[in-house]
Amino acid sequence: MGDIAWLSSSASAIPAATVRARHSALVRVTHWITALCFVALLISGVEILISHPRFYWGETGNINTTPLFKIPIPSSRALVPTGYGYVLPDQNGWSRYLHFQTAWIVVLTGILYIIYSLLTAHLQKNLFPRKADFSWRVFSNEVASHLRFARPPAAEAWSYNLLQRIAYLFVILILFPLVIWTGLAMSPAFVSAVPAAVTAFGGQQSARTIHFFVTLALLLFLLIHIVMIALAGFWSRTQPMITGRPATSKEPT
């Protein structure tokens, strides 16, 4: 709380026009909507998964089918052989409502973000690797300093380093589109109109399995993202994403 007071007083001392926002309002709003949506999708997704914690490859899979792998947890359905002697409470109803409602919000937010990015060249300016980044030395130095858990220099609060750029672009351009696509590939109505959405993955159960692994990748990203922010100074990096104002000159910790 002390940090916030410090930040607002220091910000108000400088004329507004001279303060360059670290993150634009649209980036901040879409960031936090997406963050909230991801948590809701994760919780509701896990609840849905509990009703059938088995994964398959191909078109079909059920309790008569040999699974690709099983998640070693009890199920909310008595018919699923889990090896546990009990059945978890069924939470599928609200989970499914929440999952699909949140999916809409995150997809619409993503569309807004992409339109904004195209209009302002946000990705080119802030996320595509800079010319100087296209070198093996920059890459290996970045990897080495990350592996040492070195605290990044203050200047990095103003722009992203190479590994950040790669990670964020991977999430925005690969993981999110893939998790949305595999989600749609499980919709019987959607694939009736666009069969290629599911045949491209080799079947509905394959799409479900990929959906699961992409979710794991997104979860891994979220955890690393939070660890890295903590390492760089949690409030100094979180505040610009909330207020837009940088908190770099006097790094509060």
Next chain:
Amino acid sequence: MSHLSRRQLITTGIAAAAGATGLGVAATIAQKNGLIPPDHGGIYGLGETLNYPSHRLLTSHSLAREFSRSQISQPPMANEMAPLQDSFKRLQAGGFADWRLSVDGMVSRPAAFSLADLKSYPSRSQITQLACEEGWSYIAEWIGVPLSHVLEAVGAHPKARYVAYFSVDPGWWDSVDITEAHHPQTFLAYGMNGGELPVGNGGPLRMRVPRQLGYKSVKFITHLTVTDNLKEFGKGLGSASPEGGYAWYAGI
């Protein structure tokens, strides 16, 4: 918040006004075309209100994917069921000879069909996937009479908007809109994989709605009502499913 310039403020204002007007117009059009799902209320209403009309615009005439005979799941999958009632067992003991499908509501010729009546109509078959909302699925050949054929036989009113269908189990009923009801793959199924429809899979008669999740394919159908208003049934949510927390429209 950041300091908005006048231009930003005006642009944002215009965009917000356009957005609000757009939503208002969209809502009116959706209402007029019956694109508002019966379970549009409550905290999850937004998702359903977006799902259903967007699917209707995209998928009105699309066909569920069909598979080859070699892709039929063996052994066939039968989900867990509530214990069968005595009334069902009596009909079963009689070889379902007394099973009747009664059809009423907005029809010019209400009727009750025996299984033999239904089987005398031109039969159709499809090899489609039944995907459960839980995540499992199986492929089977479904044999039956298209629901549209029965609706024609009873003279369904052109202004009818929904067909509600009821299981022999009084707590189990559902409904589809008229688009889904007239869809060529929406069947009253009495056969499966070349034989009779097993009781475990909803025999002697089950609704088959292959473009929606498995729970819309209600088992043991005994009654259909053609209607233009789902408010008259149950809690007015269009199905027993939303009463238990599951969406009415299950094309997802």
